[in-house]
Amino acid sequence: xARNGLLIDYQYCTGCHSCEVACKNEHKIPHxxxxxxxxxxxxxxxxxxxxxxxxxxxxxxxxDLCEDRVAREGVPSCVLHCLGxxxxxxxxxxxxxxxxxxxxxxMMFAPVV
Numbered sequence: 001x002a003r004n005g006l007l008i009d010y011q012y013c014t015g016c017h018s019c020e021v022a023c024k025n026e027h028k029i030p031h032x033x034x035x036x037x038x039x040x041x042x043x044x045x046x047x048x049x050x051x052x053x054x055x056x057x058x059x060x061x062x063x064d065l066c067e068d069r070v071a072r073e074g075v076p077s078c079v080l081h082c083l084g085x086x087x088x089x090x091x092x093x094x095x096x097x098x099x100x101x102x103x104x105x106x107m108m109f110a111p112v113v
Contacts, residue, residue, distance in 0.1 A: 003110060004090060006065065006076070009103075019036050026077040027066075035063045041054045041055075042054055065111055066078075092108070
């Protein structure tokens with residue numbers, strides 16, 4: 001059986017926190033804890049007038065890829081509610097192929113079995 005994971009193309013993440021809120025609501029996670037945590041890197045000056053500022057959604061140890069929800073409705077809550085549509089859910093081998101086709105600001109999450 002193929003293992004599933006998340007592909008997060010953070011080049012398009014807007015920093016809206018929808019993934020965090022969706023996860024907290026789905027799992028009833030208390031204040032101060034996260035199943036997925038949006039981190040902010042930057043802003044910092046790269047050269048002259050060029051700056052970098054990234055938002056990166058990072059699944060935590062509490063993330064189970066919405067196991068129960070996926071069984072009912074097909075996708076994790078964070079993927080469904082991502083306003084930037086920068087998150088994908090699916091078999092790791094398929095996500096790895098997509099990852100190779102995307103730009104440099106992409107990461108894959110595969111939970112520990």
